[in-house]
Amino acid sequence: MIDPQISEWISQIARWIHVITAIAWIGSSFYFIHLDLSLKKREGLPEGVGGEAWQVHGGGFYNMRKYLVAPPELPKELTWFKWESYATWISGFFLLVWVYYLQADLYTINPEILPMAPWQASAISIGALAVSWLVYDGLCRSPLGKNDVALGVMLFAYILLAAYGFTHVFNGRAAFLHTGAMIATWMSASVFLVIIPNQKKVVASLLAGEAPNPALGKQAKQRSTHNNYLTLPVLFLMLSNHYPLAWSSKYAVGIIGLIVIAGAVVRHFFNSQHAGKGSPWWTWGVAAACVAIAIWLSIIGKPGIANMAEAPKDATPATMAAAFDEAVLAIQSRCSMCHAAEPVWEGIPVAPKGVHLDTPEAIAQHASAIRIQSVLTHAMPPNNITEMTLDERKAVATWLAQRDTVTR
Structure with a gap:
């Protein structure tokens, strides 16, 4: 079993490598398509050359030519773009x-x-x-x-x-x-x-x-x-x-x-x-x-339930507090095993994206993200692995709806 902290580093380094290599591949691909399309024919070009392009970069001038099939002789040095x-x-x-x-x-x-x-x-x-x-x-x-x-x-x-x-x-x-x-x-x-x-x-x-x-x-x-x-x-x-x-x-x-x-x-x-x-x-x-x-x-097409919970027009501080308490209970029950200062879910060393949902204050701070992840969509918990019920999602939606009436 790999230590979760080592696992986290492996994941980040792998993503880093993937991004670096993707930048290199996409950059070379875009460049050669640009080069190929910008080639111009002119008199005096060697036989077999379909066109040439002059380019300037890094303080120097480059004369690029493309052979439609291949040059008469293979050059001594040839750069391959594949890795x-x-x-x-x-x-x-x-x-x-x-x-x-x-x-x-x-x-x-x-x-x-x-x-x-x-x-x-x-x-x-x-x-x-x-x-x-x-x-x-x-x-x-x-x-x-x-x-x-x-x-x-x-x-x-x-x-x-x-x-x-x-x-x-x-x-x-x-x-x-x-x-x-x-x-x-x-x-x-x-x-x-x-x-x-x-x-x-x-x-x-x-x-x-x-x-x-x-x-x-x-x-x-x-x-x-x-x-x-x-x-x-x-x-x-x-x-x-x-x-x-x-x-x-x-x-x-x-x-x-x-x-x-x-x-x-x-x-x-x-x-x-x-x-x-x-x-x-x-x-x-x-x-x-x-x-x-x-x-x-x-x-x-979102699968969320945002429209199933509306804030009552006569919402009072007491009803709003009750709605928030119910939402906190649902979120702490279904989310805090990962989103906590010390996650207890196996394989997760730190809270994903640094988001903590183990206190009422933290939950209120991340209200917008909670709306996207658990109300407008059911992205969290992932695959609903903690079995968050629709009633619990409705409780969260109700709290957010009442919260909106106050912030408007």
Whole structure:
């Protein structure tokens, strides 16, 4: 059994590594898409060069050229961009195991959706990620892959179908996270199994004195473009575990679809600018509309009970005090085993996010967070593992409603 304090440090360091490697991968991906789209043809370029771009950075000038297939001779030094992708996926999968497999009872399994053992949830997760890659890769290699628009529509539909499936197996938090992990798996596996191998085949052809197959570059370019358009939605899905209004909504699948569209059109705006094709400002309107609709769906689809408790018009100090006492009793009974100066829940060394709910004063201080986590949504307790009843949630909602009448 790992000491909870060591466990906490392992979790933080793993997240730190994951963020660092993700920044490196996303940065290089965005840069090369920008470079590829900004290349310009001119007279006098060497044979096989599709275009060049001049750039300035760090006090120096750079002349970048792209060979459509490969240069006539392999240069002595060649930089490969792959470890950023591999390290991001490996660190991300470690976190998936550390949080969603080893603590499946808290973060993955919802007995009301599908009762299962932690090992079963882990097996389903791994199997779903593997199968999703086979489906994605198969679609890209199929005749459908020759039409980028048709392929994009099919992949979008598959993302929604997979998200729907995840919401009927895992809790909302894990469903969002696994949808993001699925797309991230496509992205990294494309680098590992398609982009880098294709580049190595090109290198082998050059070393053998043969002309490389141009189809290899086109295939790699398609996967790289997918990665570019999917990056922003993946980031949203990975960060969503901190924000239950999105993943707890009964319209969670629709919210995922809207975020995918919003992220893709934002990337389209920048890609169009980089390619010198103008600035399609309409994309920002589409993105804003998608986000606005997603917010609306999260509000109307929340599972909370806020509207079931209203403050009486003749509320008195006595009734308000009684409502607060009842709410304190419910919160201390169901939440303070983790949210306390010295948590007693196994594996939790310190109160999550430093939030203490073991005294009336602390509970009053965190009223806004309690409203989001336990009234507007049922995110806390996680998976309702302490069995907080609806009556207890109503008691908390009643206290908050009366509190609002005083602060207005």
